[in-house]
Amino acid sequence: AQSVTQPDIHITVSEGASLELRCNYSYGATPYLFWYVQSPGQGLQLLLKYFSGDTLVQGIKGFEAEFKRSQSSFNLRKPSVHWSDAAEYFCAVGAQETSGSRLTFGEGTQLTVNP
């Protein structure tokens, strides 16, 4: 069974600083990997996804993530954080099995942005 670990429960950065949110996964084959963002009281918005091919993927809002098979990681990065990026971020792993497109989520990383 697949699993996802987000080691950082809470991260605080200053506006304009760079950001990296960590994600480690466990899955036997090549996974499908996702990053979602959730603002308070809202649903989940997809930031980016990795299925195959280029291991560096670009997403919306200036985010990118790099798939590193050797480290079982899919860390999310942004070169310069904006105050509006404050939210909770979830990494998820999926697999195409007979049971459909089921996603397993990490526990989330809460991002606070200081002015």
Place this chain on the structure above:
Amino acid sequence: NAGVMQNPRHLVRRRGQEARLRCSPMKGHSHVYWYRQLPEEGLKFMVYLQKENIIDESGMPKERFSAEFPKEGPSILRIQQVVRGDSAAYFCASSPRLVGTGELFFGEGSRLTVL
């Protein structure tokens, strides 16, 4: 092009009452997933349905919880005799097909509060 629609957005119930949460998938999507998010936690898979079929209910509590996705109408998540521990956000997601990119499209959630 409406996304995944969930209602009600907020629901308050007293212990022992029933809660019914509805989800209309995106147009053209025939696969529905329900996830639960407890306070300060990530999303946990509950159940995966296709029209008139429950495909995977391995994440559903054994008692009081049921789900359906009828031929016509929305998917319904039903919680009987609610308890305080059922207070959570319940998210519905849909996908267009069994084998695809693995991406799920999420609704904005239904937030259940049990008094």
